[in-house]
Amino acid sequence: MKARRDGKEEDSNVFQNLDKTTLLQEARYFNSTPVHPRKCIHILTKILYLLNQGEELTTQEATDIFFATTKLFQSKDVVLRRLVYLCIKELSPMAQDVIIVTSSLTKDMTGKDDEYRPAAIRALCSITDSTMLQAIERYMKQAIVDKNPAVGSAALVSALHLSATVPDLVRRWINEAQEAMTSDHVMVSYHALAVVAGARRNDRLSTVKLITKLARTPVRSPYTLCLQIRFAAKLAEEDPSEASEPYLEFIESCLRNKSEMVVYEAAHAIVNLRKSAKDLAQAVSVLQIFCGSSKATLRLAGARTLARLTAKHPNAVAACAVDLENLISDSNRSVATLAVTTLLATGAESSIDRLMKQISEFMSEISDEFKIVVVRAIRRLCSKYPRKHQSLAAFLAGMLRDEGGLQYKTAIAEALIALIEENPDAKETGLAHLCEFIEDCEHVTLAVRILHVLGREGPKARQPSRYIRYIYNRVILESGPVRAAAVSAVARFGASRPELLPNIRVLLSRCQLDEDDEVRDRAVFYSAILDSGNPQLINDYIINIQVPNPVLLEKSLSDYLASGDQSEPFNIAAVPTAEEPQEPKESPVEIETRKAPVVSREEQYTEQLQAIPGIEKLGPLFKSCEAIDLTEPETEYRVRCVKHIFARHLILQFECLNTLSDQLLEKVYVRLDSIPGYKISNVVPCDELPYDKQGNIFCLLEFPENPIETLGNFGATLEFVVRDCDPTTGLPDSNEGYADTYPLEEIEITCADQFRTRAATDDWEQAWERAANAAEACDTFGLTQSDVGAAASAVCEHLGMPKAAISGEAVKEIRGGGLWRAGAPVLMRARLVAAQGTVTMQLITRSPREDVATLLLAAVG
Structure with a gap:
């Protein structure tokens, strides 16, 4: 806080206008004799602030500051010396010749002054390489079992970091780490267990012995016990047989621990492990008690874990309804949000409107990440109670009009898109809300996504022409990427609805005069295809476009050119598509602040396959x-x-x-x-x-x-x-x-290894009719399963088809298509009927290659 002359105080950040050049000049003060510790502390604080704000130093700049900082080792000021260690750690990856301070750090590490030793150990282990570490190995072993807990903890944490780069060296410190596990200090035993378990992570039998031994001995440190619970849960998850019962019994015994931290860790582990509701009673009871706690952290932990549990066991959570109702008016809006979303997932259809009204009262008071939790809960409600789609869609549309970031708006848009795809009655309502949103959408990526949905779903609506105006407005008013997406969406209307084709041709002709070359090229391209009148071309290049994975496409093209053999044309169909069909997974209600980038399996192995000589001559990788x-x-x-x-x-x-x-x-x-x-x-x-x-x-x-x-x-x-x-x-x-x-x-x-398959799309029947002249193979099979649903799932798994290809109730039908490894397309239709305890299946396949069509039958037979 900074005092103003008028006596009032105002917030200010003394570091907000730091300049790197000025700071480099100030760092030269370290070379002075003598130096004032307070001034040096202020300069070092500014250096650390600048580095942690993401400021990049050149190698020379970092080296200059690093060596100027080392002059401060002569100071006896404790705070200054600790800041010196921190600066050394931060600058060591960027500076040169940092190894020169090893002797000074080793001296501090082995000295008698315990105020310097922990920080010196951490700094030393962060700058020395594997060869230099062997020189200080003896000191590290002594530090691990040191009587001072700060020294022992620093050495163990450094060992944890080093295990990622020099695991063999750290394994030699296991005996000392095991001795440190018996320490009375809560952090030392916790870090020691992490080091010992980390060294045994690839030896399951040794890990089992360690956890079994620790389960029999009382542990004082709640941190150690929490880590022990995590290891026991991991062992139980890896071994679903009865051999895992001792681990589950140990975890359940921790529900009666005095430490709230341990009790929650045990309840959290049981919730993630148990597969049936009856095994969850004890954990749910503990979480129910947490919901009534006077501590906001425990209420949040209980509500959040119960919200996660509703995804698989809503009935188990229903017993906590009274406690969750009391949390709706909680002063902590994060707790209230989780309570309401959990009640939405477990409550009856009649209570939805009341709960939605309560949510709307404090929506403006919670952060975007908790708003996303609400959106996900509503998305699940749309699937659970399809008759409530009008009120749920209206609520989502109201949230779209509120302020919020891209991630929040995307979550709402995805919820509306899911509602449109899953509920035919909600299609018109959902599309209308999306059309209204893109009129004022400021996020380019989201506008493009919605335009794609309008182009796909709009032509199937009762009055498709009403959506063209909204799409064409984007061509007039928006930026280049959005205009290009709008052109593609408009073309889909012309391809799917012949009565609209004359008007679509006029719109595309206007787009051919656009100032953006991408927009012009798309307009010319789609106009030519629509004018051709060829249904196959229109289907392949407008309605059902297969987009190849860009990373693998680039790699395949590079290999094709490097092979020197261009006698055969490049087969783009063999490149895996950007979005392979995925089995739908039920996601729990929880906060996701960060998503890992999605990388296909083929991309993961691309670099490893380069070890094979002549790999580029094999053509594009079809499938991993x-x-x-x-x-x-x-x-x-x-x-x-x-x-x-x-x-x-x-x-x-x-x-x-x-x-x-x-x-x-x-x-x-x-x-x-x-x-x-x-x-x-x-x-x-x-x-x-x-x-x-x-x-x-x-x-x-x-x-x-x-x-x-x-x-x-x-x-x-x-x-x-x-x-x-x-x-x-x-x-x-x-x-x-x-x-x-x-x-x-x-x-x-297997046959599934050689095909990339997908479930039937909306135009599957037209594709099946177009393939009437292709080679056809047909056969009837008696399956071993007695249940027609299980038989259909087994057939899909055997042929590599997604479960979404199955339709029907009493008579199951499997419809889908795919691509063989050499580029031949194939369509498949199967009908399964149960009679007298057996399941009979008729399988028909069509493909330009008769041997490929027969292959699917041979795989089943």
Whole structure:
């Protein structure tokens, strides 16, 4: 606070106008003799503030400040010295020759002044490399078991950070860390458990022994107990059998702990683990007590966890309705929001209007992230109570008109879009609200998204012409990207509704005079396609456009040009699409402040596949399948297989992990017992497989010419040379080692591996009729399942079809299509009927290639 002359106070930030150049000049003061600690403290504070605000220093600037700061080691001022350590940590990644202060830090680390030692340890471990760390290893071991808890905690936290870069070195400190686990200080035992468990994270048996041992001994530190609960929950999640019962019993016993933190951690773990409502009674009772607590943090924790539980077990939460009703008027609006959204998810249809009115009373008082929680709750209500769509859509539209950020507005728009897609009766209402919103939408990405929805759903409405005005207004009033999206939306109306085509042609002709080249190009492109009158062209390039993944498309094009063989045209259909169909997942009601970027499986493996010589000659990667385990989880060698599918080739990637610390594996490769017809073109072995570091082995095979011959199993054996090594250093002995083998599970090549499939779209019937002249294969099968729903799900899983392809009640129908690895499209229709305890299925497939159509039948048979 800064005092004004008139006696009033005003808020001010003394660091808000910092200038980097001025600060560099001020840092030269550190070279003076003598220096005033207070002035140095002020300068160092400004340096740290500037760095934490994201200011970037050049290498030379960082080096100059770093070495000027090191002059302050001569000061005896405690606050100044601590700031020096912080500056060293912040500047070390940017500056050069930082290793020069190692001796000064080591001196402080081993000194008698406990006020300097913890900070010196943290700074030293952040700047030294793996070779220099061995020189201070003895001091680190002593620091871990030091009587001063601040020193021990600093050493253990530094060990945790170092385990990511030099895990072998940290494993040598395990004995000291285990000794520190018995410390009476709450933080030391907590950090020690984290170090010990982290060193054993890839050794399940050792982790089981550790958690089982700790469960029998009383632990004083609530932090340690919380971490212990998390490890026990992880073990129980990985092993769903009865062997996990001791972990669940331990977690349930923690519900009776004196510490509220431990009780909540145990309740949270049970909520995430239990799959049936009857097992949740104890945890729900604890959370119910939390909802009535006088502490706002406990009320928030209880309400938030109950809100999360409503996604899977609404009936279990219904018993807490009275407590949640009391929270609606809570002074903490975050708690009130969670209480109302939980009641919305568990209450009856008749109580919705009352709860919605209560929400509207304090919507303006809560932050965007809690508003998003409300939006998600309403979105779930739209699916649960479709008859309430009018009032729910009106409420969402009112929220759209309020102030808010992009993430909040996007959540509302997505909720309205979901309502339109799921409820045919709400289509007109939802589209009207979206049209009204884009009139004043200031977010380009959101306007483009809504225009895409209007172009897709508008032509299916009863009066499609009413939406064209809103879309064409965007062409007149908005920026280039929005105008381009509007042109695409308008073209969809012309493609789907022939009666509107003359007017659409006029609008597109006007767009051809636009100042933006993207808008002009789209208008010319769509006009030419619509004028052609070709239904196939209109469907493929306007109505159902398959957009390839841009990252993989760029990679495939680069490989195509690098291969030097352009005798065959590039097949863009073989590139995976940007949005592969996903199985719908029920998302819990919770706050999501940050979303990880979505990366396809094909993108994840692109760089790893570059290890194969001549990979660019194989053409674009068609599909990467989900990894399958070829060994049991507790075995000494763990191997997973990922199948990468190309047009004519198959790459088997074996992800190998050695869990034995006293062995080093060399010349590791996989020997395959080949299926007849397959040709093994190349094998890329793993030269060395040290402890706890993943290695990859690649086998390149060529598919048989006949698609039916591609189905079958590969026998596989892991072969390698074993060399004994020192478990602490990882260095192998002088002996040459001995050859050994390890049997793996068989690898099955299925029909689903070779297709990218999708459920039927709205124009599926027209596509099926257009394919009437294509090759057709038909057969009838008797399935082993007795329930027609389970049989339909099993067929979809076997053929790689999404569950969304299933429709019907008594008679199940599966409709969908896909693309074979070599680019041949295929359509599939199956009818399943249950009679006299058995399920009969008629399967019909159509494709330009008869052998591909037959392949689907052969896979089922």
